[in-house]
Amino acid sequence: xxxxxxxxxxLKAQERPQRPAPHPVRSLCCTTGGIVKTMEKxxxxxxxxxLESSRQDALLLLGRLASETxxxxxxxxxxxxxxxxxxxxxxxxxxxTSQRRRLVRMIEAALRRIADGTYGICxxxxxxxxxxxxxxxPWTDCCLRCQEIAERELESEPSPQAPTGxxxxxxxx
Numbered sequence: 001x002x003x004x005x006x007x008x009x010x011l012k013a014q015e016r017p018q019r020p021a022p023h024p025v026r027s028l029c030c031t032t033g034g035i036v037k038t039m040e041k042x043x044x045x046x047x048x049x050x051l052e053s054s055r056q057d058a059l060l061l062l063g064r065l066a067s068e069t070x071x072x073x074x075x076x077x078x079x080x081x082x083x084x085x086x087x088x089x090x091x092x093x094x095x096x097t098s099q100r101r102r103l104v105r106m107i108e109a110a111l112r113r114i115a116d117g118t119y120g121i122c123x124x125x126x127x128x129x130x131x132x133x134x135x136x137x138p139w140t141d142c143c144l145r146c147q148e149i150a151e152r153e154l155e156s157e158p159s160p161q162a163p164t165g166x167x168x169x170x171x172x173x
Contacts, residue, residue: 043131047138048114054138055107058100065097106139113141122146 072090113119120129124146
């Protein structure tokens with residue numbers, strides 16, 4: 001460099017320090033510091049908020065279902081028709097309550113996976129769960145392929161109420 005010349009601030013292309021390319025598919029889980037394989041922190045946070053909102057809604061509905069069940073139990077039907085209607089209503093409330101409790105358990109499991117840093121990873125094959133699936137069912141723990149396999153296996157299992165062998169039928173009388 002000549003005397004009195006100012007050093008150039010512009011570096012030649014081969015002299016520029018190479019920065020590693022940003023890796024948007026890996027980020028740290030905000031609660032535990034674990035690696036979330038396929039999502040950024042902001043996206044995981046959005047799923048967490050969505051899950052917490054869904055859990056709150058499900059818990060509110062469970063409270064309403066419980067109060068409806070108590071109201072049905074307080075009513076004492078007079079005739080058999082009223083008893084039948086009351087029985088069907090109780091069965092319906094029981095089914096809705098069971099479904100909501102199952103949903104709350106799945107939501108809480110998804111929130112635990114977020115805390116563990118494993119949210120968005122299929123529990124069966126350890127592959128990534130597609131974002132579209134997580135958008136539709138944020139509490140899911142399986143990719144679509146593994147879910148379909150599990151459902152096919154469930155369908156092929158014999159019902160516990162179904163007889164395993166043939167029942168010899170006899171005529172009465």
